[in-house]
Amino acid sequence: WGLWAGLTRRKTTLLVLWCLLLSGGGMAMVAILQHLTAAKEVLWTFSSSNENFWGSFFYRNQGAAYLNLVLVVAAFLFFYHAIKTRQHLRSGGPHFLCLFLFLVTAISVGSALSRGGIVFGLALCLAFAGLLVIYGVQALFHSRSFLLAAFTFAGLLAAGYGAFSYIDLQAIEERFGDVELTIENADRDARMLSTRASWDMAQDRLNLGWGAGSFRYIFPMYQRDYPELYYRNYHKSKQQLYDRKIYRYAHNDLVQFVAEYGIVGTSLVFGGIFLLLLQALFSSRGQLFAVLILLAGAAQAFGHAFFDFIFNSPAYWMAFLGLLVAATKLLRLESAKKSQRRSHNC
DSSP: OHHHHHOOSHHHHHHHHHHHHHHHHHHHHHHHHHHHTTOSSBTTTBOOSOSOOBTTBSSHHHHHHHHHHHHHHHHHHHHHHHHHHHHTTOSOOTHHHHHHHHHHHHHHHHHHTOHHHHHHHHHHHHHHHHHHHHHHHHHHHHOSOHHHHHHHHHHHHHHHHHHHTTSOHHHHHHHHOOHHHHHHTGGGOHHHHHHHHHHHHHHHTTTTOSOTTOHHHHHHHHHTTOHHHHEEEEETTTTEEEEEOOOSSOSOHHHHHHHHHHHHHHHHHHHHHHHHHHHHHHTOTTOHHHHHHHHHHHHHHHHHHTTSOGGGOHHHHHHHHHHHHHHHHHHHHHHHHHHHHHHHHO
16 A cells, blocks of 8 residues: 555656566576576575575575566566557667566576476466567557568567577476376375365355464364375384474465455455456556556466465565556556546647
């Protein structure tokens, strides 16, 4: 709310979005450098018990999810500035920098080897590519030089292809393993069982939930109903399971939110996000591409949260809400400015 009330000018709102993009793009580059130098510590300085860190995140899944948000910011600002450039009949603009940062961030996501990050990052890239093709076709008819626009569009496609060629596809294939086998055993997967146990927990207090932060204390009561989830090891001689697993998160933020906050609390949180997206959609005059990629970004965030605990990362949660607030505010300010111009012309 403070960010929404404080942003009253387009330049300030753009500055917030650009700060998010530049800092995220910088983290993507740092993560790639850490990968290339085989860094053993986070930022070459801080020791980590988890060897699979990425960038400044000690957990690569959350790091890749954060970078997917950076992809959304880059794509949003690309379309925003590209359309503004076309409206003012300019030949260049900051949208090319947005595209560069998008490509760098996409490479970083692919190199992180986070399965969820890669899947939803790929979905974002495909959505951006599809919108980019449509925008490119439109630009051919709006451009003063058809040949120049065609070469620019072809250059963008070539840059995208060249960037993705740097991703180690073999490492990604090894990371995903046998996809068919994974699908066949999905009902016995630990995350699927954790989701079921979390839903059992949620159903007992479905309306108001167990309370914020209660998951790690209440979940063990439901965890014991799933032996594969409750025990870590099996003693062969005694033929019994032992050593209980500790779950601090459900690996499914949506179900965990319902378990902790209930339907009432979850509706308030997610309802506020829905209202923001609705305002962005109503303020999409001339910026439809930017709004569509924003909606795609929100969809991938919720989709990713269904399989991981990215919403439990304060950095991700604040960046996600900050992106939605700043982007929606920018669209509203832009729409209000156009309305004022029309009223003056009348």
